[in-house]
Amino acid sequence: MKKRIWFNQWFTTVAHFIDMIRYNSDGIEFEVYGTSNNENALYLSYCDAAFKEPNVSGEEYLQFCLAFCRTHSIDIFVPRKENVLIAKHLKEFNALGVKVLVCPDASLMEKLDDKEATYQLIESHSFLKKYVSIPDYFIVTNAEAFKEAYYALKKKGHTVCFKPVIGEGGNGFRIIQDGLATIEELFYNGVSHKITFDHAYDILKQQSEFPPLMVLEYLDGTEYSIDCLAYDGELMTAIPRKKSKGRVRELEKNQELLTLAEKINEVLEIPFVYNIQVKYKDGKPKLLEINPRMSGGLHYSCLAGINFPYRAVKLLMMGDKAIEYIEPHFGIKASYLEKEIILKDMHLKNVKDSLFLSK
Numbered sequence: 001m002k003k004r005i006w007f008n009q010w011f012t013t014v015a016h017f018i019d020m021i022r023y024n025s026d027g028i029e030f031e032v033y034g035t036s037n038n039e040n041a042l043y044l045s046y047c048d049a050a051f052k053e054p055n056v057s058g059e060e061y062l063q064f065c066l067a068f069c070r071t072h073s074i075d076i077f078v079p080r081k082e083n084v085l086i087a088k089h090l091k092e093f094n095a096l097g098v099k100v101l102v103c104p105d106a107s108l109m110e111k112l113d114d115k116e117a118t119y120q121l122i123e124s125h126s127f128l129k130k131y132v133s134i135p136d137y138f139i140v141t142n143a144e145a146f147k148e149a150y151y152a153l154k155k156k157g158h159t160v161c162f163k164p165v166i167g168e169g170g171n172g173f174r175i176i177q178d179g180l181a182t183i184e185e186l187f188y189n190g191v192s193h194k195i196t197f198d199h200a201y202d203i204l205k206q207q208s209e210f211p212p213l214m215v216l217e218y219l220d221g222t223e224y225s226i227d228c229l230a231y232d233g234e235l236m237t238a239i240p241r242k243k244s245k246g247r248v249r250e251l252e253k254n255q256e257l258l259t260l261a262e263k264i265n266e267v268l269e270i271p272f273v274y275n276i277q278v279k280y281k282d283g284k285p286k287l288l289e290i291n292p293r294m295s296g297g298l299h300y301s302c303l304a305g306i307n308f309p310y311r312a313v314k315l316l317m318m319g320d321k322a323i324e325y326i327e328p329h330f331g332i333k334a335s336y337l338e339k340e341i342i343l344k345d346m347h348l349k350n351v352k353d354s355l356f357l358s359k
């Protein structure tokens with residue numbers, strides 16, 4: 001019998017993960033369900049059944065998820081949206097016979113969702129300082145505090161940047177530059193993440209208080225994502241993925257980062273699949289964030305010869321019986337081409353107007 005697996009509100013690149021799970025080496029058959037509040041989400045074309053999500057969050061979204069699993073007899077749920085909230089309610093999904101690909105430690109999930117809490121967690125384990133550093137930073141919620149943080153960091157000789165404390169990817173990230181943009185930046189550098197201090201300050205002054213913002217030193221070195229596969233405290237593999245110029249990614253056998261992955265695994269013991277992001281400054285890796293889920297660029301790391309998405313699902317289904325160590329292939333350099341995809345005319349059913357009827 002096919003296993004029914006559901007992906008909710010994911011990145012477009014989850015289309016790669018869907019194919020990797022569907023065409024697995026064990027020949028296990030999956031029926032893939034997908035939902036999104038965007039009816040043109042590309043990954044829906046890769047699903048066997050697809051639906052439009054209600055535009056809700058919090059408790060209402062949780063109830064939608066439980067109802068969807070119940071109605072469609074879902075076996076495996078791979079959440080991205082509201083994954084912290086879902087981790088807090090695993091018993092309710094387990095009662096339905098649903099296995100959820102999420103870290104079961106909801107308290108840890110909540111900390112990793114908050115960049116300040118993540119930094120505090122790592123700093124609380126002092127031995128990790130030998131392997132990774134935390135950038136200099138301040139947390140601010142008003143324009144005057146932002147100004148003070150900016151000048152304090154400038155006094156230390158840092159270029160300054162900022163980003164939301166709770167956020168995903170590069171959303172809200174800006175580098176503060178001292179002067180106005182040059183013609184070269186305007187014409188040739190594409191979309192810029194740079195902003196002057198005065199411009200940022202004027203924008204932030206529009207509100208007496210805003211959601212927590214992290215103001216920190218800008219790290220100007222090479223950035224790496226380390227994709228990890230683990231279970232029950234065992235780290236089966238880690239792939240340091242170097243972000244080179246433009247679209248180029250390199251799978252690098254960087255022993256410093258492989259050791260860092262081992263040490264973070266010892267401390268956090270995140271199961272299944274997760275991602276550590278670091279960026280170098282002055283020759284030392286500094287932590288950006290830890291994502292307890294499949295990263296958007298995980299498909300690059302799979303070029304090392306490891307089917308991360310399927311192996312994570314297999315660990316979820318079989319536990320320690322699925323622990324297997326595979327020697328990855330490093331030294332791989334990859335990029336990608338834009339490719340046109342004709343979207344299926346799926347006529348997605350709106351879950352508010354139906355009882356999740358199959359398409």
